[in-house]
Amino acid sequence: MSMRDDKDLSLAVEALLADPAYARNPLRQALDELYTEFRNVLHQIDRVTRISDRYQSVTRERTQSLTERYQKQLRQLEKMARISDRYQSMMRDLNEALKEAATRDALTGIGNRRMLMDRLKAETARAQRMGRPLALALLDVDRFKTVNDAWGHEIGDRALVEIARAVSDAVRDYDICGRWGGEEFMIIMPEIGAREAVPVVERVREAVAALKVATPGEPLSLSASFGVTEWRPEENISDTICRADAAMFAAKHAGRNRLEVAA
Numbered sequence: 328m329s330m331r332d333d334k335d336l337s338l339a340v341e342a343l344l345a346d347p348a349y350a351r352n353p354l355r356q357a358l359d360e361l362y363t364e365f366r367n368v369l370h371q372i373d374r375v376t377r378i379s380d381r382y383q384s385v386t387r388e389r390t391q392s393l394t395e396r397y398q399k400q401l402r403q404l405e406k407m408a409r410i411s412d413r414y415q416s417m418m419r420d421l422n423e424a425l426k427e428a429a430t431r432d433a434l435t436g437i438g439n440r441r442m443l444m445d446r447l448k449a450e451t452a453r454a455q456r457m458g459r460p461l462a463l464a465l466l467d468v469d470r471f472k473t474v475n476d477a478w479g480h481e482i483g484d485r486a487l488v489e490i491a492r493a494v495s496d497a498v499r500d501y502d503i504c505g506r507w508g509g510e511e512f513m514i515i516m517p518e519i520g521a522r523e524a525v526p527v528v529e530r531v532r533e534a535v536a537a538l539k540v541a542t543p544g545e546p547l548s549l550s551a552s553f554g555v556t557e558w559r560p561e562e563n564i565s566d567t568i569c570r571a572d573a574a575m576f577a578a579k580h581a582g583r584n585r586l587e588v589a590a
């Protein structure tokens with residue numbers, strides 16, 4: 328029954344009940360009771376409808392606010408994930424830079440003593456595993472104190488930079504060179520023994536001797552003494568280094584600008 332029918336029926340029933348002509352009609356009492364019951368039912372339906380509407384609107388609001396909160400948290404999480412990604416990539420770059428700084432010599436730009444030690448460990452392990460030889464050379468610049476004394480520390484530094492470049496350029500692609508400390512450099516030569524290392528080191532010696540470092544006066548010539556040896560299977564790397572050092576001192580005593588081999 329539509330709202331309109333409902334209203335018309337109510338009006339009709341009320342008119343019938345109010346009409347004195349039907350006051351004694353035996354059906355009037357039953358109609359009155361039925362009508363009262365009908366009004367009560369209508370009233371209850373109305374209440375239930377209003378409660379249901381209110382419940383629906385509360386539920387809608389709650390769902391909406393939950394969705395909003397969820398979206399907000401999602402946005403915050405996305406932002407945090409972006410920040411974390413950026414932070415991680417910064418940490419990676421920083422790590423790389425630190426690693427680079429920790430293994431590079433600040434003055435000459437070639438590897439430092441730490442890099443040399445790392446590579447020595449790796450190369451001896453590899454030589455041991457593959458049963459291959461490994462040669463090592465130590466280079467000490469001759470009378471370097473006189474360079475500093477005559478031209479000052481700055482020109483001394485420039486000379487070291489040029490020596491580092493000359494050594495790097497003269498060795499083979501797969502050789503490893505670095506600054507061992509002060510005016511000392513090391514060359515690690517995988518896959519060859521001391522005897523085969525001689526021409527390589529001789530080339531390095533000639534390259535250093537050919538350098539002409541600019542000074543306010545005459546260009547400065549330099550030379551270096553070399554000790555060459557090879558790693559013996561099973562031996563500790565510090566023993567190999569000691570042997571190369573002793574050979575280098577022998578080269579100094581023999582007149583400098585030369586190499587000595589300790590097989």
Ligand SMILES: Nc1nc2c(ncn2[C@@H]2O[C@H](COP(=O)(O)OP(=O)(O)OP(=O)(O)O)[C@@H](O)[C@H]2O)c(=O)[nH]1
Nearest residue numbers: 467468469470471472473475480481483484509510
């Ligand atoms: N300019 C400069 N000089 C350095 C550096 N590191 C070490 N030296 C200098 O290198 C010189 C090494 O001198 P010595 O060990 O006495 O030996 P040398 O004069 O080279 O003589 P021999 O080794 O006997 O041929 C010292 O004067 C150090 O101050 C550096 O980074 N820059």
